[in-house]
Amino acid sequence: MNLLAAATAATSPGRLVPFDLLYADGVRAYLARDWARAAELLQRALHSYAGLRAARRACRTACARQEPFPGGPGRWEAALLGPVLQRAGCLQRCLGRRLRPAPSAHRASCAVRRDFERREPYNYLQVAFFQLKKLDQAVSAAHTFFIANPQHLQMREDIEKYRRMSGVKSDSFQDLEAAPHWEAYETGVQHYDADEYLQAVAWLEESLSEALSALEECRALCEGPWEDEDEEEKMQPGLYEAIAAHYIQVLKCRQQCVLEIATKPGRISATEDFIPSHLDLLQFAYNQVGNQTLAAECAASYLLFYPTDEAMLEKMKQYRTELGEDTAVTARQVVTAPGLSFLVLPVPQDRVTVRETKRERCPLPFEGIAVTMDSQQMNGTQRVVFDRVLTESECKDLLRLTKAAGEAGDGYRARRSPHTPHERFEGLTVLKAMQVKCICESAAFLIASEKSRKIIESYFTPGKKLHFSFTHLVCRRAVDGEQEGRMDLSHPVHADNCLLDPEGQECWKEPPAYVYRDYSGILYLNDDFQGGGLFFTEMDTVTVTAEVRPKCGRLVAFSSGKENPHGVWAVSRGRRCAIALWYTHSREHAEQVKGYVEETNTSTSK
Ligand SMILES: O=C(O)CCC(=O)C(=O)O
Numbered sequence: 001m002n003l004l005a006a007a008t009a010a011t012s013p014g015r016l017v018p019f020d021l022l023y024a025d026g027v028r029a030y031l032a033r034d035w036a037r038a039a040e041l042l043q044r045a046l047h048s049y050a051g052l053r054a055a056r057r058a059c060r061t062a063c064a065r066q067e068p069f070p071g072g073p074g075r076w077e078a079a080l081l082g083p084v085l086q087r088a089g090c091l092q093r094c095l096g097r098r099l100r101p102a103p104s105a106h107r108a109s110c111a112v113r114r115d116f117e118r119r120e121p122y123n124y125l126q127v128a129f130f131q132l133k134k135l136d137q138a139v140s141a142a143h144t145f146f147i148a149n150p151q152h153l154q155m156r157e158d159i160e161k162y163r164r165m166s167g168v169k170s171d172s173f174q175d176l177e178a179a180p181h182w183e184a185y186e187t188g189v190q191h192y193d194a195d196e197y198l199q200a201v202a203w204l205e206e207s208l209s210e211a212l213s214a215l216e217e218c219r220a221l222c223e224g225p226w227e228d229e230d231e232e233e234k235m236q237p238g239l240y241e242a243i244a245a246h247y248i249q250v251l252k253c254r255q256q257c258v259l260e261i262a263t264k265p266g267r268i269s270a271t272e273d274f275i276p277s278h279l280d281l282l283q284f285a286y287n288q289v290g291n292q293t294l295a296a297e298c299a300a301s302y303l304l305f306y307p308t309d310e311a312m313l314e315k316m317k318q319y320r321t322e323l324g325e326d327t328a329v330t331a332r333q334v335v336t337a338p339g340l341s342f343l344v345l346p347v348p349q350d351r352v353t354v355r356e357t358k359r360e361r362c363p364l365p366f367e368g369i370a371v372t373m374d375s376q377q378m379n380g381t382q383r384v385v386f387d388r389v390l391t392e393s394e395c396k397d398l399l400r401l402t403k404a405a406g407e408a409g410d411g412y413r414a415r416r417s418p419h420t421p422h423e424r425f426e427g428l429t430v431l432k433a434m435q436v437k438c439i440c441e442s443a444a445f446l447i448a449s450e451k452s453r454k455i456i457e458s459y460f461t462p463g464k465k466l467h468f469s470f471t472h473l474v475c476r477r478a479v480d481g482e483q484e485g486r487m488d489l490s491h492p493v494h495a496d497n498c499l500l501d502p503e504g505q506e507c508w509k510e511p512p513a514y515v516y517r518d519y520s521g522i523l524y525l526n527d528d529f530q531g532g533g534l535f536f537t538e539m540d541t542v543t544v545t546a547e548v549r550p551k552c553g554r555l556v557a558f559s560s561g562k563e564n565p566h567g568v569w570a571v572s573r574g575r576r577c578a579i580a581l582w583y584t585h586s587r588e589h590a591e592q593v594k595g596y597v598e599e600t601n602t603s604t605s606k
């Protein structure tokens with residue numbers, strides 16, 4: 001489109017000239033030192049970009065509100081994909097109605113999008129305004145750029161020059177793209193530092209509520225579809241993995257939202273305790289203005305994040321005495337609302353860099369996950385324990401799934417354990433989980449499995465694809481009254497891909513062993529039972545070399561061969577649930593989705 005066409009398009013109502021075209025023309029004018037035209041076009045490009053984002057935001061929010069249609073019984077792929085496809089259709093129609101020209105015309109190249117994300121147009125703008133002797137506008141453009149690029153030395157110098165220049169007002173140093181919650185926060189903190197607690201309270205509350213609505217909006221955008229999904233994700237071979245990849249992308253995107261909102265403009269990493277720091281300031285300020293009830297409420301909310309913080313516990317005690325013991329103090333709902341408390345941020349990537357035998361490895365593909373024990377600490381080879389692979393609420397979802405499955409009675413019965421008469425054994429495959437018809441929990445199963453697969457692949461075999469071989473959600477329950485004097489194990493010592501022969505110190509890699517299994521993983525869901533620890537032994541099956549105590553979110557992973565004989569101590573009280581995962585490098589032995597779907601259809605048509 002030439003400049004004239006672009007200009008005409010811009011004048012007709014409802015039309016949005018694609019921002020990349022305006023940007024290209026703007027940069028061309030800039031290079032031709034046509035400052036007036038450059039300034040005009042670049043400003044229009046920014047305006048157009050903002051308009052496009054607003055349209056997307058509105059459509060995504062509108063489409064996210066739609067109820068997903070339920071998948072028919074057994075059609076688990078439809079059940080999980082249905083909402084995704086439906087949302088994609090809704091989004092396309094909505095944007096089609098809102099955008100002229102059609103949405104496809106607004107798909108800028110990756111490089112241009114990156115420029116806008118980094119506020120690059122403001123860099124050009126400041127020069128153009130400076131040349132035009134529009135100093136205040138030059139300063140605010142420079143400042144806006146610098147906020148997002150604090151490492152930019154040239155701009156740092158320019159800003160210094162502007163500061164020294166007479167005729168530049170200090171309130172020209174404005175961030176034209178400032179997030180409302182950070183503005184409110186800054187103002188709140190200024191009042192706080194000046195002991196103006198009434199104003200501080202108002203601004204900090206404003207900041208909190210702005211941040212939460214920004215978060216909600218951002219999360220609505222996460223439902224996809226995305227314009228540029230990872231190349232790697234596109235290459236997923238199976239439907240099973242494709243669906244899991246979609247849900248994982250949603251999760252990653254949601255995490256990204258948290259980071260974006262809690263990262264102060266110009267800072268590299270997020271403020272780790274974004275919400276708690278608000279609560280801390282607010283509880284002090286409320287106390288100062290004489291509102292002990294609200295102060296106590298903030299203190300109680302703060303303690304949800306840091307339950308052992310001594311100073312806050314002390315203050316809480318004080319508030320309780322002041323308010324009287326029978327006044328109930330409850331934490332704020334907004335803070336405890338599901339999904340919002342995660343504003344306490346995951347551990348930054350660089351802190352979870354995995355090390356084993358002094359070799360640096362890539363960061364794990366998910367944030368917040370920690371390596372608790374490596375091979376060396378477990379006295380063996382190719383063994384590892386990760387923590388925080390699942391959150392408490394994800395474990396609860398999965399435990400609910402085992403309950404729902406039990407109630408559905410669909411081939412999911414507790415039977416005597418194949419390993420011991422003193423325990424019952426319940427097993428659930430992904431396929432059965434999908435038939436249970438609780439999409440949320442089934443998705444949790446899929447996500448947990450795929451997440452573990454990625455973690456194990458990136459830890460043990462980076463660059464070499466690991467396929468699911470078999471996935472099984474297993475609960476082992478102690479049979480009451482049959483535990484006295486029990487000497488056996490919940491799971492006798494074995495290796496996962498060969499037949500262990502302790503006398504001959506051999507492990508036979510032949511059927512009926514699952515010889516194609518290369519890596520094993522067990523993702524634990526709970527710890528409210530007695531016994532049930534996993535242990536590793538030497539080839540003699542009796543010399544224990546390491547033990548792992550199950551708990552929610554803990555993933556133990558190891559190579560499936562003779563180097564890792566293992567067993568499970570008796571579960572002597574309660575019920576122990578875990579997802580057992582086996583992986584293979586062999587494409588041939590990958591868990592076949594197609595087979596599963598066919599099996600589902602025949603079993604439901606009966
Ligand atoms: O549940 C566990 O901790 C281990 C289970 C196991 O080794 C297996 O199923 O092969």
Ligand SMILES: [Fe+2]
Nearest residue numbers: 494495496566
């Ligand atoms: Fe095993």
